[in-house]
Amino acid sequence: MTSYVAAIDQGTTSTRCMIFNHEGRVVSVDQREHEQIFPKAGWVEHNAEEIWENTRRVAAGALAKADLTASDIAAVGITNQRETALVWDKTTGKPVYNAIVWQDTRTDKIVTELGNLGGGQERYREKVGLPLATYFSGPKVKWILDNVEGAREKAEAGDLIFGNMDTWVLWNMTGGADGGVHVTDPTNASRTMLMDLDTLQWDAEIAGEMGIPLSMLPEIRSSSEEYGKVREKGALAGVPIAGILGDQQAATFGQACLSPGEAKNTYGTGNFMLLNTGTEKVMSQNGLLTTVCYKIGSNDTIYALEGSIAVTGSLVQWLRDNLGMISTAAEIEEHARSVEDNGGAYFVPAFSGLFAPYWRSDARGAIVGLTRFVNKGHLARAVLEATAFQSREVIDAMNADSGVPLKSLKVDGGMVVNELLMQFQADILGVPVIRPVVAETTALGAAYAAGLAVGFWKSEDDIRNNWAKDKQWDPSMDEARRESEYRNWKKAVTKTFDWVSEDD
């Protein structure tokens, strides 16, 4: 009897396997962090083989914790950190280089050169919905082909293949060099800069400009259908893999934002707000991305507007790992509660430049407003407030693009346990912030996509019915203070611009 659905959530900091029951509640979870590799300033890499090993271990771990076997699981869904790019040899299964992570800025020059062909940052926007930026996968693949010895020749000979982490996990789970399936879904493909948003096919012209052979690219299938079964070796042997969604789109699905106008904000390593725009592909005038939200089987493609923020939870990690100012992420709330406010300090974490709504790769992080008055508590507050201010900027852009101001915000992700942050978020937005019972909406969304494909859940109504509110924070800050805080933040942001110059 198959009473559960599993999801593999291959995130930026860790890989999780979560098992859900029919009500969409978590039955078990196993999780392993992987190493963050920083070879140079601005470079961020992951060891893809470590990630695949962690995937195997967490799948076994989650089953064992719930005392289940593969025969209890109806389907597996995959969700993943998006844009992180990997090139590997399809005959040996070995990556030719570490995975280049979405936060990595090494492709700055490539991106500028592509823009100089005409159109600047907007060169590919009409087709792919994205500005030219270091964030996306295509330029990262070009960097690997240009810089790893022999890679371009091997790619042209058809020996190397590319994938984001969904494709890497799927290919390995379905047998790797021994018959692995080389597939992705439109949500992930829409983050490469290589997929046409209307046709959901690779764009030969853009791939040509980036020097990427089409033969390297995975087949684009829907987000919810059976791609293959888990290989015989391993914990989930024989279970159909039937859902793929990039993690932010998965969270949108898991939050039941299934109608146009519904939005969620996920607080993880970075923050990502997505607004479901239905079958309409809205082109942003305010620095947001147009992206595929999901495509369930042969149903119409659903699109989203997205505000991506590179650094939010990772700023808390930075305080813990690089400065040793706290020993656990949760400790930041204690320090922040020791003071009334930020003491005049604002921390703009432009560690990977600034993403939405600015798209400034020349920006770098800054703490401004420092005086001798500022102490550890004020800095802790400034760190948390940075997440809320950045989210306000994205929501302002979304309100401007959609013309319909958001009335409330659904939130999820690792940071939403932080109650001080949630209250400040409601205060600085001026609308209620709502957390669902299952805040692990990323894994849940991938489970839903897989479960729908095999008939475990019958329709999107099952997803809507499973959603339940846990807690709500209402705004309590007066308007004048809200706006003066926000003005200060905006001023602080301008201090980070023009830091990196062309010769750096």
Ligand SMILES: Nc1ncnc2c1ncn2[C@@H]1O[C@H](COP(=O)(O)OP(=O)(O)O)[C@@H](O)[C@H]1O
């Ligand atoms: N209590 C907390 N307060 C603030 N930030 C937190 C707290 N607990 C975890 N975080 C942050 O949340 C992030 C992890 O969230 P998660 O959704 O698991 O990330 P991801 O999916 O990006 O790997 C980390 O960056 C961590 O610093």
Ligand SMILES: O=P(O)(O)OC[C@H](O)CO
């Ligand atoms: O791993 P997360 O949750 O921080 O998500 C990363 C995003 O997919 C990057 O676009």
